[in-house]
Every structure is written in C-alpha cells, then in structure tokens.
Amino acid sequence: MADTPLLLNFPAALPPSMDFAALLAEAMGYAQDASGDYWTDYNEHDPGLTILEQLCYALTDLGLRGQYEMTELLADERGVIARDTLFTGDQILTCAPLTANDYRKLVYDSVHGLKNFWIEPVEGMPGLYCGWIEQFRWGDKDKLVAQVTAILRANRTLCEDIVSVEVLKQQSLKLAGVLELSPGSDPDEVMGTLLFYLDWKLLPAPMPSAIEAQIDAGQAREQIYEGPRLAYGTIDDAGLVERPATVNLAQIARVVQAVPGVRLLSGLHFVSREDVDGDVLTLKDHTVPFIDIPPQGGPWPFELRDSSGASVLPNAERVTRVFNQCYVDGRARESAVKRSTDSLSYRRLPSGRYLDVQRYHSIQHQFPVTYGLSRYGIPDDFQWQAADAEAAFSQPGSGPAAVKRAAQVKQLRAYLMLFEQVLANAFAQLANARWLFSLRPPEAHSYFAQSLVDNPQADFPDPDAVGELLRDLRAEDRERHGHRAVSLRISHPHRPALRAIWPGTLAERQSRLDEVLSYGSRARHYRHRQAPDGKWIFVLVNVHGMEIAEGELRADSQEEIEREVLEVVYLLERIRREPAAHARHVRLEPHGRDETREPTVAQSYLAKLERLMAQFDPYPQRHNAFLDHLLARFNERFEDDLLQRFDPRPAADDRFLTELASWKSSFLMAYPRASSRRASGFDYSFKIAKAMPFGSGLEHRLYSLLGIGGPQRFARYPQSRARLTARHPGYHYHREGHAAEGMGPAEEERALVFEASHPGLFAHLLRYGTDLARYRIRPERGGWSWELSFLSPGGTWHRLHHSDDAERLKALRNRLVAWLQPDGAAWQHLFDGEGLYVLEHILLRPLAQPLAKDDGFYACRISVLLPDWPVRFQNDEFKRFAERLVRENCPAHVQADCYWLSFAQMERFEHRYEAWASAKYKSVHDAHQEYQALDERSGSLREFLQHLAQQSESS
Incomplete structure (x- = not known):
C-alpha cells in the first residue's frame, strides 16, 4: 500500500484546484481588489502573502484529494462501498423476458434436465401461450413441467398467460447406412459419439457462451446483457432453432460426417417409408426426432466397417458409457461457463482504498519558525529587544517583548482559525460526500463539519493552544451550567396541561418559553401517539420537528387526546393575549438537582458548530435534489411540483419533502426490479401474506411515482397488501x-x-x-x-x-x-385508503370450458381501480395526473381503463377480488381443484368491471 501512489492517474494538466501558482495569483487579485489602497507590498517576506501561500497550499491538498479515484472516495474504513444505487451491469442492463426467445433462454438457463423449450401463441386468443419441452432421454416429466410452469408464471408479461406446458413425445427415427471408420478409430467410441451428436445436434440445444469471450471479441456490454439475466453466460438468438416439422437425410448426413473417426457415410436412408417424401420425413404432431440406443444384440442404425472394409459390431454397454460421458462433458462445459460468469468483476461492486480523506493537517505546520506557530513555539532569540536586554538574557521568555510576542502569536492563531475551520469543513464534506448519494444516510444533514478541538482528524502543532482560544466559550458554558435546570408547567384551572424541562442560561429561558407559547398556540405543532402501555400521549414540536414540551394527560383513547390538544391550544392562545392568564397558568420552577456534567470545550464547540451548519442546511430540499440526480442516471423522474401541489398540507411543511424523499429512495432501492419488471404481471401461484395481490410491475411503479400511502420504507416491493377499505376514512x-x-x-x-x-x-x-x-x-x-x-x-x-x-x-x-x-x-390518516389495483382481464377468462375466441373483453386489456375518497384522490387534477401516469407506464399495446370507486364500491370489489385470488391460487396448487368455482368468481369480477364501464360511459 505504501508504494501505491495516491493518484493512480495523475492529470496531464493540473486542474485549477491543484495549481498552486494559479490559486495564489487569484488570491492576490482578490486582495488587491479589496485592499489595494492599503496593502501594496506583495514581496515574499510579507506576512500577508505568507498566509495566502499557506492557504493556497492547503487548497491544493484538498484539490488533490478531490482527484482520488471514485472508489476511494466512496469506500468506508473497511474499503467497502455501499450498494445503494450502484447496481452491477448484469442487474441494471437486463430485463424481464418479453419475447419468445427471452422465455426460451430463461427456461433453459433455469431448469436442469431440459434440452429445449418452445413457447407458441394460442390461435384466436392473443396473450395466451403454450409451452413445449424437449427433454433428454431420462428425467422426471412431471417435475420438468412443474418447474417450467412455475418460471413462466413468475415471469408473466402483463396481459399474457400460459395455458399449458407439455413434454413433446419422442418420434424414433429408423435409419440405415454404412459408416467407414478412419484407421485406428475405436468403433464403440465412434458409435457412442455419433449417437450423442445426433441427439444433441440434429435438433440443437441452446449453447451458452462465456461472456469474457464476447467482450474480447469487441461486443458491447449493453448488447451482451440484452434480455433476461442468465446464470450461464449468454445465449445467442441464432442458436435458438425453431421446433421442426420435418427431418431430411441431408441434416443427418452433416451431423454424422462431423463425428471424429468417421471417414465415409454411404447408403443413408429411412427404413420405414411412412410419412417420408423422398429424403424428407414429416414428423407427427407434437413430436421431436429421436434415435434409440439399441440394447445388446439389437439392430444398430448404422453398419460400421473398419478401414479394410470388414464389418464391426459395437458393444452396447461401452457405447452407452461413451454416450453418457459425452453428456457429462457437455454439462461440464456449461458449468465452466457458469463459473466464469460468477467470477466476472462486472457482476461485483468494486472495493476501494480507505485514504482518510477527512484528516486535516493544519497550515500552522508550514509557517516559518519565526511566526511561533509551529510545535517549537516562539524562538528565544526573537524575544530579545535592546531596551530589555538584561531581562531577556537573565530570564529568556519572561520580559515585555516575550509577552508581546506571545500575544501576537495568539492573535495570529485566532485569526487563522476562521480559515482553518472552513478548510477542515471542506475536507469533512469531501469525506462524507458518499452519504449525499446514500439512500439511507445516517444523519439528516447535507453539510458536514469537524471540530478543530480534541479531534484526532485535525492535526495541529499545538492542540492545547487551540483549546485555549476557546476560553470564552467555556465561560459561557459554565454560566449556563451554573443555573439549575428549570421546569415549565402550564396548567388548566384545576390540572396540569403542558410540561418542559430546560437546562440553559437565564437569558435563554425566556426565549424558550416564548417558543413554547408560539408553537403551542397552533394545533399543527402537536403530535400524539400511543405509548407502550396503551395510553395516548401528545408532545409539542417546533418547526424542525424537535420535541420542546410534552402533555401531562395520559388518555385512554385517541379522541380524548385530540380534545385535550384543542383545550391546550385555546389555553395557550389566552396566555399569549392576556397577561393575567399568563400569571395564573405559567410556572417556572427549579427542577431538582442538575446532575449533568459540565460540557468540555470540545463538546461545546462542536455543538455550536453543528447548530450553525444546520441553520444554512435546507436538508429536505438538498436531499431530494441528490435523489433527483440519482434518478436521472436511469432516465427517471418524479413530478415534485405536481405532487406538492396535491398535498393539502402547508407548502412550508417539510413533512412533504421528507415523504417525497422516501418515495424516491424506495423506488431507487428496488430499481432493478422496478425497471426490469415494469411490464410484468403478478405471480398468481405465489402465496401472499396479506389479503390482496399486489405484484405487478405497473402497480409497483405507480405506487412510488404517485407517492401512495405516505412514507415508504422498503427495500423490495411487497407482493400483497391489506384491503384499502380495512380502515373507514371517517x-x-x-x-x-x-x-x-x-x-x-x-x-x-x-x-x-x-x-x-x-x-x-x-x-x-x-x-x-x-x-x-x-x-x-x-x-x-x-x-x-x-x-x-x-x-x-x-x-x-x-x-x-x-x-x-x-x-x-x-x-x-x-x-x-x-x-x-x-x-x-x-x-x-392523511394517506389512509390510498392505493390501486391493476386487474388483468386475461386472467378472468373461463377455464372449465376455455373460449375458442376472444369477445373483446380479455385480450390486451387491464382495469386500474382507484379509490375516490382519500384526500388527494378527490382532486380532479390528481385524477388526471394518475391516469396520465397509467398511460405512460403501461405497455403501448395494452388498453388501460381507469375507474374511481367509492368506499362502498371498493368494499364490494375487494370482497370479490380476494375470493378470486384465493380460488386462483388453489387452482394452481390443488390437483383436484375444479375450475367451476374459479370461473364463477372470474365471472363476478367481469360483471363488476362491465358495470363500471357502463357507469363511466353514461356519466
């Protein structure tokens, strides 16, 4: 690590932040503009110029750290980079299956024991498909069908469904021909390999290829990762052959002649002439070509002859062994592709060096020794003056010159502290920049600071001297601490109402009392909640959401606590208006013994510094701006202005911005799924935890983009939800x-x-x-x-x-x-009742007696049902906005009809929808389930939707 340079790629041309000469010239220009009439000497020995040089040098250090690799700026102390929105390429470039080839790739990649798979549309019913499996010579057919069906249901596209999945029958090909072997060839090995080639290549299975090979060939990653995410490398579309209807001898001949050890093929023909036209055999419906391995003594499809022309009889046991070994080798090659895929660095987040970006090295270290700022202090020989020669030599450092010199050093150190604090904060800001892009920042602020006192990250030549400069701050803290904490009590005529306890100076207490009276006379600053013992309590908060007082009453019900809040509001309004009421109802009393320890200088200084930074940190707005940047990386956006306009709370209320940030964060956290599955339907075979299904990609996207339900805190979208009518709106x-x-x-x-x-x-x-x-x-x-x-x-x-x-x-x-x-x-309960349902008409089709043709209700249609009673949902402009989002996020070929339901209508719908979802789940998992009950529930939902459509047309 010590030999590794800080900058792995040093810039060819210095950026302005690292160019010392340019920074110094710019600083001198500012100094000349500001004080050119007074400061005219810019020689190197000038103290002002020396200070400018040291500040510019510190800025170049900051500029250097800003040029660190991004991985180093994002790494924590362990070198780990938080995931957040740094998704790997295989996550963010892939998508859920959309085309028939996508489904074929996904199924082949996911199901072992499957040789090939085809998906074909059902005539007359757009959106319905049948799946056809080609299996190997062995395997559990029922297990294959169950696995493939589960994958197809879990990855359904909106308004599409799978009707059936079946295993194709194997049609045995009766062949005859003569093979002449190359000299030295093993007949058993040649026959086993030939049968494997016919099994594998006559109807080729998809062949996964390693991603590294495609990258080395110059293929772009966005092309490599187009389609579904696969575990076994990638599968080229060209390798996905169509299900054959015929087999011709030319195909068979090409496969045979490619077998190692085959010198010549002659006399190839079909033994049976049934369904044969010349050299072409027409396969029976729902079959695939297949060539048996004959038992010992059985007829072989080919006669083998050695190089001398003599017939050779293969050993069936050895032929089977060779065939199986070829199969194992093929699977091993696929496993090697999977291992190489798993080991790709592109599938893993990078790690970075931890370079302690926050550490600040004080500029006082670089000043000439004569300034007395270094760890050596004030040199003795600079304390001497001719007028004080005797004292200076008899007691160095004790004469008037020494005292004056020490005072000057202290003044200079105090003067530099302003610049050093700003510099130290800049290093802290750069070190904490990773939290600005975090979806789960540990603290709610976007500007960062660090103390210059008792801070291991701030390196000063004389730390004690820095602390000494803050002596006045310590005196103020002692004055504050010297007064015992005070208890504020505001009482009704006969009982307590509100209570607060403050430490602090006498001067501060009146302002705290004014704060309680100001906020307490406005009901929107009260919050009430249920305590662990079941009682209801309330607190008073300021504009920043900090609790500043608490209610004395512990109520048995929410209604009782709401009435108490109103009474307290009216009381505080009177207290503010009437001095007599103030005298009667407000008491400031000492609050027992103050056991808190006196804060240290470092604690006081850091607390004041953080409060100062907070005054200039509009965190909710800035946090949303950073989230907007992260969204823009994926070409996504939230319509902040519209959403805020629909929010009934005052525009100055930060709660909306906090909730807006939670919508964006949750959306980004689940973005690979929200993006790739935006057109996916819900998996009706999935056992849901709550009553109502909630699994389609469209529902999930609308849920976030509309900010449904208030604050959202989840890393994955839920697959089910409670009824919207579970709580009456009141x-x-x-x-x-x-x-x-x-x-x-x-x-x-x-x-x-x-x-x-x-x-x-x-x-x-x-x-x-x-x-x-x-x-x-x-x-x-x-x-x-x-x-x-x-x-x-x-x-x-x-x-x-x-x-x-x-x-x-x-x-x-x-x-x-x-x-x-x-x-x-x-x-x-501002967001109570908010939600929506996306109902796919194709899932409501009758199953007991399947339709031969769609009547216009089922194909490519969805109904989006929304409640009309929540506060925002009553706004006509919000309704238009929601319907526009439905159209923008819905696949272009799908007709989406939006309906706004009253509470009573939604109750009826949810009752039917819940019963239908339960019956649909049972129809998948219960082998003896009759479709009649499901069809009745589907018919009930269809009637409900048609009634809504008629009402919509007539209104």
Whole structure:
C-alpha cells in the first residue's frame, strides 16, 4: 500500500484546484481588489502573502484529494462501498423476458434436465401461450413441467398467460447406412459419439457462451446483457432453432460426417417409408426426432466397417458409457461457463482504498519558525529587544517583548482559525460526500463539519493552544451550567396541561418559553401517539420537528387526546393575549438537582458548530435534489411540483419533502426490479401474506411515482397488501347532486357525509375548516329543511350538508371541525385508503370450458381501480395526473381503463377480488381443484368491471 501512489492517474494538466501558482495569483487579485489602497507590498517576506501561500497550499491538498479515484472516495474504513444505487451491469442492463426467445433462454438457463423449450401463441386468443419441452432421454416429466410452469408464471408479461406446458413425445427415427471408420478409430467410441451428436445436434440445444469471450471479441456490454439475466453466460438468438416439422437425410448426413473417426457415410436412408417424401420425413404432431440406443444384440442404425472394409459390431454397454460421458462433458462445459460468469468483476461492486480523506493537517505546520506557530513555539532569540536586554538574557521568555510576542502569536492563531475551520469543513464534506448519494444516510444533514478541538482528524502543532482560544466559550458554558435546570408547567384551572424541562442560561429561558407559547398556540405543532402501555400521549414540536414540551394527560383513547390538544391550544392562545392568564397558568420552577456534567470545550464547540451548519442546511430540499440526480442516471423522474401541489398540507411543511424523499429512495432501492419488471404481471401461484395481490410491475411503479400511502420504507416491493377499505376514512364525500351510493343509515351515523360542487373544496376544508366563522347554518328555500355551508377563501359559500334538524347540523359541524384539527384524525390518516389495483382481464377468462375466441373483453386489456375518497384522490387534477401516469407506464399495446370507486364500491370489489385470488391460487396448487368455482368468481369480477364501464360511459 505504501508504494501505491495516491493518484493512480495523475492529470496531464493540473486542474485549477491543484495549481498552486494559479490559486495564489487569484488570491492576490482578490486582495488587491479589496485592499489595494492599503496593502501594496506583495514581496515574499510579507506576512500577508505568507498566509495566502499557506492557504493556497492547503487548497491544493484538498484539490488533490478531490482527484482520488471514485472508489476511494466512496469506500468506508473497511474499503467497502455501499450498494445503494450502484447496481452491477448484469442487474441494471437486463430485463424481464418479453419475447419468445427471452422465455426460451430463461427456461433453459433455469431448469436442469431440459434440452429445449418452445413457447407458441394460442390461435384466436392473443396473450395466451403454450409451452413445449424437449427433454433428454431420462428425467422426471412431471417435475420438468412443474418447474417450467412455475418460471413462466413468475415471469408473466402483463396481459399474457400460459395455458399449458407439455413434454413433446419422442418420434424414433429408423435409419440405415454404412459408416467407414478412419484407421485406428475405436468403433464403440465412434458409435457412442455419433449417437450423442445426433441427439444433441440434429435438433440443437441452446449453447451458452462465456461472456469474457464476447467482450474480447469487441461486443458491447449493453448488447451482451440484452434480455433476461442468465446464470450461464449468454445465449445467442441464432442458436435458438425453431421446433421442426420435418427431418431430411441431408441434416443427418452433416451431423454424422462431423463425428471424429468417421471417414465415409454411404447408403443413408429411412427404413420405414411412412410419412417420408423422398429424403424428407414429416414428423407427427407434437413430436421431436429421436434415435434409440439399441440394447445388446439389437439392430444398430448404422453398419460400421473398419478401414479394410470388414464389418464391426459395437458393444452396447461401452457405447452407452461413451454416450453418457459425452453428456457429462457437455454439462461440464456449461458449468465452466457458469463459473466464469460468477467470477466476472462486472457482476461485483468494486472495493476501494480507505485514504482518510477527512484528516486535516493544519497550515500552522508550514509557517516559518519565526511566526511561533509551529510545535517549537516562539524562538528565544526573537524575544530579545535592546531596551530589555538584561531581562531577556537573565530570564529568556519572561520580559515585555516575550509577552508581546506571545500575544501576537495568539492573535495570529485566532485569526487563522476562521480559515482553518472552513478548510477542515471542506475536507469533512469531501469525506462524507458518499452519504449525499446514500439512500439511507445516517444523519439528516447535507453539510458536514469537524471540530478543530480534541479531534484526532485535525492535526495541529499545538492542540492545547487551540483549546485555549476557546476560553470564552467555556465561560459561557459554565454560566449556563451554573443555573439549575428549570421546569415549565402550564396548567388548566384545576390540572396540569403542558410540561418542559430546560437546562440553559437565564437569558435563554425566556426565549424558550416564548417558543413554547408560539408553537403551542397552533394545533399543527402537536403530535400524539400511543405509548407502550396503551395510553395516548401528545408532545409539542417546533418547526424542525424537535420535541420542546410534552402533555401531562395520559388518555385512554385517541379522541380524548385530540380534545385535550384543542383545550391546550385555546389555553395557550389566552396566555399569549392576556397577561393575567399568563400569571395564573405559567410556572417556572427549579427542577431538582442538575446532575449533568459540565460540557468540555470540545463538546461545546462542536455543538455550536453543528447548530450553525444546520441553520444554512435546507436538508429536505438538498436531499431530494441528490435523489433527483440519482434518478436521472436511469432516465427517471418524479413530478415534485405536481405532487406538492396535491398535498393539502402547508407548502412550508417539510413533512412533504421528507415523504417525497422516501418515495424516491424506495423506488431507487428496488430499481432493478422496478425497471426490469415494469411490464410484468403478478405471480398468481405465489402465496401472499396479506389479503390482496399486489405484484405487478405497473402497480409497483405507480405506487412510488404517485407517492401512495405516505412514507415508504422498503427495500423490495411487497407482493400483497391489506384491503384499502380495512380502515373507514371517517367521512364520506360525494359530488353535489349525486347520491352517496352505498351509504346506509348506520354508515351515515359513523361517517362525516358532505357534498360539494368542485374538487378544491376538500383541500380548503383541511386548511381552513377549523375556523367556525366560515360555517353557517340557515334554512333552505321553503323553510322545510336546513343547510350547512362553508365559506371558501374565494368568498363562495359551498353547501356541505342539509337536514330537517338544525341541531343535527350543528353537531355535524362540530364533529367536522374536530376531525379537521391539524394533527387530528384528518391529518393523522392523511394517506389512509390510498392505493390501486391493476386487474388483468386475461386472467378472468373461463377455464372449465376455455373460449375458442376472444369477445373483446380479455385480450390486451387491464382495469386500474382507484379509490375516490382519500384526500388527494378527490382532486380532479390528481385524477388526471394518475391516469396520465397509467398511460405512460403501461405497455403501448395494452388498453388501460381507469375507474374511481367509492368506499362502498371498493368494499364490494375487494370482497370479490380476494375470493378470486384465493380460488386462483388453489387452482394452481390443488390437483383436484375444479375450475367451476374459479370461473364463477372470474365471472363476478367481469360483471363488476362491465358495470363500471357502463357507469363511466353514461356519466
């Protein structure tokens, strides 16, 4: 390692960051522009120029480290590079099988004991296919069929399905001919090899080839890895022959003449003339040509003659042994290809040297000794002055000159600390750059810093002198620590409400109290959750999401804690307005003994440094920008502006940006699958963990691109999900003039039912619906009933509900206001009910009595079903956006129909879909399963979809 240069490829022309002369010239230019009237001496002995030289030299060190190999900048202390979005070529360039040849390659690569495979379309039913297997002379047919079928189902393309997989029958070819052997040839070896050649090459099996050979031949990697990911090298399309319908003697002759030891072939013909036309034999349906190895004493397909013309009779046992050895050698060659594939460096992430990029070597080491900054301190001979000669010689370092000199050194060291801190931070930023591209960064910040005090990564000639400069900081910390922690209590008239405990200086406590009162008077800054003991608690957070106070009440239910939050909000509003209320309800008291240790200078300095960096670090925005860069590498993007516009929360709320980053991170983490399987259907033979199937590539992509369900934290897409209707939304919304379909009296009692005339109303309710002044209850025309209306920001009144009982409307309004409270039920479950289902019509076809022809419902069609009750999904613009994403991500030949279902409709659909998925799974795994029950459930889903289509056409 010591002999390895830091830069493996030194740049021919120095980049600006490594060019000392250019940096110094630029620095002098800035100095002349800023202080040319005062600083005119730029000779080498000038201290200002010396400082500039040292700073420029440090910048060249930073520039040098920036030129390190990317593997070295990304490597951790162990030399390991995090995977994240660094996918290997075989992962990111390959795709799920799409063409017939893709499926043939995948099946041959995955199933042992299979010689060949063909997949053919079913006439009259686009999207349906039959699979045909050619097996070797031995093997378990049922096992082969099961393995191939499982692979095909797991890799289905959207709107396609496999009808059947069968093993082709072997049609024995009765041949006769005379072979003259070369001198010295072993008859048994020649016959065994000949039979193997006929078995292997008359109908050639796919031949995997090593990837290194193709790279050496100059083939581009993107061409090599086109198609499905294979374990055994690659398979060329040219080596995939079609299933033959005939066999001619010329083919057989070419194979025989290629066998080592065969000198001459003569008299070749078919023994039987059935289905033979001249030299061509027509194979029977669903068969492949096959030549038997005759038992001992049986007739051989060829008569062997030695070089003298004498007949030679092969030994059947030895012939079989040679045949088997040829088969073993062929498999060994394939295994060698697999081993070479596994060992490819292209399939592994690189490792890198750890070069300790963060380590900062102080510029004070390079200053001339006369400056007194080095580890030698102030030289004694420079402390002498003529006016103080006697003191200087009698007690070196103790006279006025020495004191002055020490003070000057201290001043210079303090002056340099600003530059050194910036430099040290730059080295820390470069060392931590790998976290900027991480999908799981350990800390939520994008600017990095390191302390100059008590930091092993910061190398100073006199570390104690640096700490001494921070004496004032230590004094401030002592003042802070000298006051005991204070306990803030805010109480209702008869019980405690809110509590916080702070250490800190007296001056800070008033600002902390102001912070609690400011944030506490706004309900959106409260969070409530369930404690491990089952009780509900709430806390108050600031704009950064940090907890600054906690509630005193421990409630038995979520509703009780929500009411408590509202009462605390009203109380703090009064306290802010009324000095008398402040005096009655707010108490600042000493909080017992302060057992915390006094922080060290290094701890205080680092804490202040990190707080300062955080003030200028818009992490959510920057984190999303880095994720956008990673997405752009794969030509992917999220429509951030649109997604934020659909989010009903205030634009300044960072929660949306945090959730947006989680959508992007999850999408990138699972990107090889999200990309390669974007057109894949779900595997209905896979046992799902939850009620509803959720396995198609289209569902997975839409799930991320639409940000469905709020924060997403997964490395793989789930294959199943719970029902969307598992949790009632707590409200029911429908358009004005339309009936609330499916809402019976019982449901209406437990749900907030309201109507509106435009899609923006719900967002207005979320934002302004807690203001009672925006509601009015008044008689409708005729005076027989009452209506509840809401005033939108545009000044328009919108009717929400009507009833013949005004008190009932008041109760409904109060429930609505409580439900809309920030961080109340509406906001806690903002993403509840979000989701979608992609239903492939081809899977609903009848199986008990298969259709002979499609009637237009099944082929190349999907239905995408989405709920219409979640907050974002009620926005018409969001609906158009979602439908556009469906069209953009759906294969071009597939017709996609989108339907927006009410809660009641979705309940009916999910009940049918769950029953169908269960029956579909059983039809695959239960050998005695009757298709009648599955067809009934498929028919029920078809009727449901057709009813939706009719409703859509009529609306």
